[in-house]
Amino acid sequence: MRLGRILNFVLLVIFVFLIPIFFRSSNYYLIVLILCGINIILTSSLRLIASVGQMSMGTMAFAGIGAYTSAILMMKLGFPIWAAFPLAGFIAMVVAAVIAFPFVRVTGIYFAMLTLFFGEVVRLVISEWSSMTGGTTGLFGIPSIGTLSFFGIHIDFAHLLPYCYFVLIVMVLTLLILYRIDRSHLGTTLAAIERDENVSASVGINVIKFKVITFCIGCFFAGIAGSLYAHYLRVLNAETFGLFPSIYVLIYMVAGGRKKFSGPIVGALVLTVIPEMFRILKQYQPLIFVAVLFLVLFFMRGGLVDLPEKIRSRVRTVNEGRASNA
Amino acid sequence: MWGGLWQGIFNGLASGWIYVLVALGLTLIFSIMRILLFAHGEIYMLGAYVVYYVCVKGGIHFFWALMISALTLGLLGIILEKYMFRRIRGEMEPAVLAAIGLTLLFQTLAVIAFGTYLKYIPSIFPGVLKLGGVRLSWDRLLVVLIGLVLTLALLLVIHKTKVGKAMLAISHDPEAAALQGINVNRISSLSMGIGCALAAIAGGLMGSLLQLAPYMGTFAITKGIAVIILGGIGSILGAVLGGLILGLVDSLVALFTSGTIAAIVGFCVIILILLIRPKGLFGHD
Amino acid sequence: MLETKGLTKHFGGLSAINNLDLNVNAGEIVGLIGPNGAGKTTLFNLVTGFLHPTSGRILFDGKDIVGQKPHAIARLGMVRTFQLVRILHDFTVLRNMFAASHLYPQIGFWEAILNTSRYRQKEEQINSNIIKILHFVGLSDLRDTVAGNLPHGHQKMLGIALALAAHPKLLLLDEPLGGMNPVEVDTALKLVAEIRKQGTAILLIEHNMRAVMSICDRVVVLNFGTEIARGLPEEVKQNKEVIEAYLGAGKRAAKSERHKSPLRQS
Numbered sequence: 001m002r003l004g005r006i007l008n009f010v011l012l013v014i015f016v017f018l019i020p021i022f023f024r025s026s027n028y029y030l031i032v033l034i035l036c037g038i039n040i041i042l043t044s045s046l047r048l049i050a051s052v053g054q055m056s057m058g059t060m061a062f063a064g065i066g067a068y069t070s071a072i073l074m075m076k077l078g079f080p081i082w083a084a085f086p087l088a089g090f091i092a093m094v095v096a097a098v099i100a101f102p103f104v105r106v107t108g109i110y111f112a113m114l115t116l117f118f119g120e121v122v123r124l125v126i127s128e129w130s131s132m133t134g135g136t137t138g139l140f141g142i143p144s145i146g147t148l149s150f151f152g153i154h155i156d157f158a159h160l161l162p163y164c165y166f167v168l169i170v171m172v173l174t175l176l177i178l179y180r181i182d183r184s185h186l187g188t189t190l191a192a193i194e195r196d197e198n199v200s201a202s203v204g205i206n207v208i209k210f211k212v213i214t215f216c217i218g219c220f221f222a223g224i225a226g227s228l229y230a231h232y233l234r235v236l237n238a239e240t241f242g243l244f245p246s247i248y249v250l251i252y253m254v255a256g257g258r259k260k261f262s263g264p265i266v267g268a269l270v271l272t273v274i275p276e277m278f279r280i281l282k283q284y285q286p287l288i289f290v291a292v293l294f295l296v297l298f299f300m301r302g303g304l305v306d307l308p309e310k311i312r313s314r315v316r317t318v319n320e321g322r323a324s325n326a
Numbered sequence: 327m328w329g330g331l332w333q334g335i336f337n338g339l340a341s342g343w344i345y346v347l348v349a350l351g352l353t354l355i356f357s358i359m360r361i362l363l364f365a366h367g368e369i370y371m372l373g374a375y376v377v378y379y380v381c382v383k384g385g386i387h388f389f390w391a392l393m394i395s396a397l398t399l400g401l402l403g404i405i406l407e408k409y410m411f412r413r414i415r416g417e418m419e420p421a422v423l424a425a426i427g428l429t430l431l432f433q434t435l436a437v438i439a440f441g442t443y444l445k446y447i448p449s450i451f452p453g454v455l456k457l458g459g460v461r462l463s464w465d466r467l468l469v470v471l472i473g474l475v476l477t478l479a480l481l482l483v484i485h486k487t488k489v490g491k492a493m494l495a496i497s498h499d500p501e502a503a504a505l506q507g508i509n510v511n512r513i514s515s516l517s518m519g520i521g522c523a524l525a526a527i528a529g530g531l532m533g534s535l536l537q538l539a540p541y542m543g544t545f546a547i548t549k550g551i552a553v554i555i556l557g558g559i560g561s562i563l564g565a566v567l568g569g570l571i572l573g574l575v576d577s578l579v580a581l582f583t584s585g586t587i588a589a590i591v592g593f594c595v596i597i598l599i600l601l602i603r604p605k606g607l608f609g610h611d
Numbered sequence: 612m613l614e615t616k617g618l619t620k621h622f623g624g625l626s627a628i629n630n631l632d633l634n635v636n637a638g639e640i641v642g643l644i645g646p647n648g649a650g651k652t653t654l655f656n657l658v659t660g661f662l663h664p665t666s667g668r669i670l671f672d673g674k675d676i677v678g679q680k681p682h683a684i685a686r687l688g689m690v691r692t693f694q695l696v697r698i699l700h701d702f703t704v705l706r707n708m709f710a711a712s713h714l715y716p717q718i719g720f721w722e723a724i725l726n727t728s729r730y731r732q733k734e735e736q737i738n739s740n741i742i743k744i745l746h747f748v749g750l751s752d753l754r755d756t757v758a759g760n761l762p763h764g765h766q767k768m769l770g771i772a773l774a775l776a777a778h779p780k781l782l783l784l785d786e787p788l789g790g791m792n793p794v795e796v797d798t799a800l801k802l803v804a805e806i807r808k809q810g811t812a813i814l815l816i817e818h819n820m821r822a823v824m825s826i827c828d829r830v831v832v833l834n835f836g837t838e839i840a841r842g843l844p845e846e847v848k849q850n851k852e853v854i855e856a857y858l859g860a861g862k863r864a865a866k867s868e869r870h871k872s873p874l875r876q877s
Binding site: 177180181184185189192195196198199200201203204206207208 | 691692773774
């Protein structure tokens with residue numbers, strides 16, 4: 001049975017890796033793929049944090065920390081990419097660890113408010129610290145992650161197709177780790193904490209420790225996603241990592257559904273692709289998010305990932321009705 | 327230097343009263359409906375724009391424009407309560423998400439409908455009262471007056487009227503209140519209406535003092551949440567003191583450092599309060 | 612095993628527990644009784660770290676545990692159940708048990724993620740432990756039922772099973788028989804006796820007097836946070852003060868109904 005799972009997984013990965021080749025002639029689709037990959041990482045990392053019952057409104061703040069870290073390390077301190085990239089995640093994680101200890105003792109809506117205000121502090125610090133971050137004008141000329149040469153093959157990641165593969169590889173690795181956390185005993189522990197902290201404590205679960213760890217891991221991946229974004233766009237600006245972008249990630253997660261592991265993936269995909277597909281004015285884009293959000297809140301609490309099931313049960317009741325009338 | 331300080335204090339008090347009005351609405355809605363209306367800032371913004379269009383484009387006097395705005399947004403609040411929030415009452419997560427959705431909706435519509443260029447409402451009482459080197463603009467004095475009057479009115483309603491007492495009952499224990507025969511639905515609608523009306527007036531006043539922009543709501547909700555954290559959720563006195571303190575701090579700190587650093591300091595203080603004493607000064611939830 | 616010395620807890624002006632000296636020795640079943648509001652659950656909360664005492668000492672196996680968190684105290688071997696049954700309602704019985712099997716064996720972060728063979732071994736171990744415990748409490752057949760769908764009596768048994776998964780040396784049962792019919796009570800009492808036979812000491816809060824009489828080695832009676840009697844069940848039953856306390860409480864309960872938080876009842 002395990003072999004079947006591994007086989008499914010391998011097929012899925014192969015499918016995922018064939019898509020960029022399919023679109024290789026179109027820069028536009030490659031960009032959409034890159035953004036999908038980044039958003040999937042962000043949304044799935046938020047799901048991890050939410051799985052212990054914490055609503056973080058600061059996802060993009062940590063993405064911003066990661067983005068600026070890897071950009072600054074490469075530009076100002078000459079770090080090579082293979083150091084700057086993981087450091088982006090680690091610095092984001094360290095910052096997360098520092099605030100996690102006091103923050104996780106606080107529950108529910110207060111935790112959300114804390115992350116909201118912290119996110120604002122991060123955004124303001126980025127815009128104020130112009131010597132490092134370019135302040136409100138932004139950071140330009142971020143280097144690409146470089147080139148790779150082996151066996152006579154030369155890959156330049158400044159081009160979209162190779163970079164798209166880089167993003168997808170990172171995404172697959174991220175999802176693997178998050179999936180393992182979810183499926184393992186650790187995931188059951190986290191789910192128990194979300195449902196009843198008192199019972200969990202009474203059987204020996206150190207609730208604070210686990211909340212801190214999940215928050216840190218989630219923010220690590222947010223930082224990684226930020227770094228991926230920085231080296232794709234090559235330009236950074238504090239506004240990209242403000243409150244509303246964090247809210248968008250939250251909406252992706254809720255829209256997709258946060259109970260199932262695939263929920264955030266579906267949410268991120270749908271809400272990244274649909275605005276692009278309908279090519280409407282940038283001004284109107286948030287309306288799509290609002291529409292999907294309200295649709296899910298009032299008709300499909302479990303998220304879009306439940307849609308196939310809902311359709312199936314609707315079809316079933318219709319068929320039953322038809323059968324009993326026949 | 328001293329003149330600058332007193333000027334800062336006066337200006338801070340004026341903007342403080344606007345924060346108070348926003349926080350009052352927010353805390354009222356939270357106490358009765360148990361949801362943090364994240365979209366409250368957008369109501370404030372819409373209130374400002376209604377005043378703008380009615381007063382500037384429609385030629386109606388500012389006071390009447392304020393009242394029309396209050397009524398309109400109050401009505402909007404009642405409709406939102408009846409058709410949206412009543413369905414998800416009691417569940418925190420969907421309510422917050424719905425409020426977030428509304429925020430996004432209103433702000434996007436505002437950008438589309440009103441454009442991103444700043445708009446201005448001309449001064450209703452131009453001129454200043456010069457008092458010992460401090461320029462007390464009539465506009466700002468008016469804001470302070472309106473703020474005081476509305477706060478007192480709210481206090482009267484809550485403590486002296488039957489409706490107000492019902493509100494107090496619901497804020498302490500909604501189930502017990504319902505058992506006592508209080509129509510929780512009607513009171514919730516009313517609270518939402520009052521809360522939104524207060525936000526609308528606050529928006530109109532701020533619009534006349536400074537300017538209007540579609541994103542002014544975000545500013546308002548951040549200040550509103552900060553005030554109720556400082557003053558304590560559910561406390562009118564807390565909202566008043568919190569709003570005034572915050573207004574003063576904002577104004578005075580900005581005298582000495584840049585606006586951004588003042589904002590950073592402000593947020594860090596709020597974070598500390600949330601960590602150390604989440605109840606704030608007078609909170610009791 | 613468990614010892615409290617001069618344990619006191621004030622809530623504002625109210626004294627919930629007053630200068631209490633209590634002890635439970637290995638292998639004992641001690642009953643804690645008293646009218647509603649006497650402070651019994653408060654005592655449980657204090658002793659397991661859910662509440663901080665105002666003053667006094669709490670010793671477990673000779674070590675002072677005041678100030679320790681509930682999960683650390685569970686790790687030391689003292690585990691409690693909750694009066695209003697607390698289980699994970701949307702999990703199956705089996706998954707509930709998995710969640711509770713946190714301490715033995717301990718699973719490290721990296722081995723869980725990398726799905727190492729040692730991790731899988733540990734999962735096997737947990738699995739067999741769970742099967743044993745479920746069989747012990749009689750819930751084996753219901754292992755795939757969603758916990759929230761179980762009848763009340765079974766939910767209480769699950770609560771006990773969860774506590775057992777933490778391998779307690781001392782088990783604190785908070786009204787385990789509440790809401791059970793006589794058949795369930797019988798089964799539960801047999802279970803409690805078995806638990807003691809397997810080497811776990813038990814401190815039991817109960818209102819069901821017959822049960823207390825039949826199973827407890829000795830009994831401590833609380834009223835208004837103070838101990839008013841202690842000794843063998845038979846002696847305590849005849850104690851005049853104890854009878855007065857219960858009658859008085861009955862009168863008070865008839866007069867008013869106070870709303871209390873779940874952590875503070877009895």
